[in-house]
Amino acid sequence: MAAESPPSLMALWVYLAATPLLGLTLTLLVYHGAFVLYRRSGFHPLANPVPLAVAVLATLLWVTGTPYATYFEGAQFVHFLLGPATVALAVPLFEQMHRLRRLALPLLGALVAGVVVTTVSAIGLAWALGASRITLASLAPKSVTMPVAMGIAEKLGGLPSLTAVLVMATGVSAALGARYLFDALRIREPAVRGFALGTIAHGIGTARAFQVSEEAGAFAGLAMGLSALFSALVLPWLAGGLLRVL
Amino acid sequence: MIPALATLLVFQLLGEVAVRLTGAPVPGPVVGLALLLLALLLRPSALEAIKPTTQGLLQHLSLLFVPAGVGVMQHLQRLGDEALALGVALVVSTLLGLLATAFTLLALMHWQARREGPRDGG
Numbered sequence: 001m002a003a004e005s006p007p008s009l010m011a012l013w014v015y016l017a018a019t020p021l022l023g024l025t026l027t028l029l030v031y032h033g034a035f036v037l038y039r040r041s042g043f044h045p046l047a048n049p050v051p052l053a054v055a056v057l058a059t060l061l062w063v064t065g066t067p068y069a070t071y072f073e074g075a076q077f078v079h080f081l082l083g084p085a086t087v088a089l090a091v092p093l094f095e096q097m098h099r100l101r102r103l104a105l106p107l108l109g110a111l112v113a114g115v116v117v118t119t120v121s122a123i124g125l126a127w128a129l130g131a132s133r134i135t136l137a138s139l140a141p142k143s144v145t146m147p148v149a150m151g152i153a154e155k156l157g158g159l160p161s162l163t164a165v166l167v168m169a170t171g172v173s174a175a176l177g178a179r180y181l182f183d184a185l186r187i188r189e190p191a192v193r194g195f196a197l198g199t200i201a202h203g204i205g206t207a208r209a210f211q212v213s214e215e216a217g218a219f220a221g222l223a224m225g226l227s228a229l230f231s232a233l234v235l236p237w238l239a240g241g242l243l244r245v246l
Numbered sequence: 247m248i249p250a251l252a253t254l255l256v257f258q259l260l261g262e263v264a265v266r267l268t269g270a271p272v273p274g275p276v277v278g279l280a281l282l283l284l285a286l287l288l289r290p291s292a293l294e295a296i297k298p299t300t301q302g303l304l305q306h307l308s309l310l311f312v313p314a315g316v317g318v319m320q321h322l323q324r325l326g327d328e329a330l331a332l333g334v335a336l337v338v339s340t341l342l343g344l345l346a347t348a349f350t351l352l353a354l355m356h357w358q359a360r361r362e363g364p365r366d367g368g
Contacts, residue, residue: 118343151273161317
């Protein structure tokens with residue numbers, strides 16, 4: 001009986017790299033590792049697990065010469081869950097409805113002001129500094145939670161995957177800067193700080209707000225859900241109109 | 247967990263169908279969110295059945311951002327070319343947005359408290 005020659009490591013790699021299993025497993029393992037580090041850091045905003053996991057995975061792909069499309073064959077199973085997760089935002093929103101009713105007018109006014117100011121200033125500044133049209137369209141929904149932002153970017157003619165990166169950077173910069181900004185301006189009300197974080201910095205801001213207090217976190221979660229709804233309805237018009245004028 | 251997951255998918259599907267049929271410029275899952283919110287307002291007792299699953303999903307929301315984020319490797323060229331514009335616009339607009347939200351909320355809460363003052367400050 002002729003023994004089969006043992007498969008070479010290269011052949012094994014070629015096999016593994018071609019199945020979705022590897023991309024999926026790596027995504028979960030690397031994210032888990034990044035999250036453990038984040039927890040050990042006492043949830044320091046600079047140790048946010050998303051940019052860290054992204055950097056590690058992108059480096060791995062680059063070192064092994066694996067195309068992003070091959071990795072995504074596996075990672076798409078995680079990516080797919082963004083849709084159901086967006087629908088799931090209805091639950092925290094529903095649970096905060098009583099607060100919303102009492103403070104409806106102030107909260108909605110603040111939401112509109114925040115979304116309009118951040119969108120218009122982002123597009124205006126990037127345009128003035130010479131960013132390309134595709135970049136502007138990808139930047140416009142940067143304050144919206146990622147699944148919704150990617151949908152809006154697509155409708156505006158941007159690159160959803162570039163938007164994903166910019167959404168992440170927005171969340172991290174807000175989570176880092178908000179504390180110093182609000183302290184310097186003596187804005188102390190947890191509800192106000194939380195609502196601003198959720199409106200401008202989506203899930204990453206909400207996670208940050210929960211570390212400050214339950215009240216801040218609840219208002220942040222409410223703001224994130226409202227901002228997703230409002231931005232989905234308004235940004236295609238607002239940002240689309242701006243992009244046509246510029 | 248299965249009924250809850252099926253519920254989320256059904257509402258997402260309804261959202262996608264509504265968007266395709268009307269051509270509304272809204273992502274399908276957002277319409278699904280609005281429909282589920284409406285359904286919960288009409289039947290609050292349904293909350294218990296879906297809450298554990300939605301909570302689990304939302305607790306790990308940041309994991310779901312990773313696959314799209316890794317797409318950064320496709321945009322390194324663009325990010326490098328437009329680093330200044332992107333960096334400045336991103337940070338400044340984020341801080342301006344935080345200020346606009348916080349100050350508008352404070353001003354409107356103050357206004358509301360003053361208007362309701364004679365009745366009950368609560």
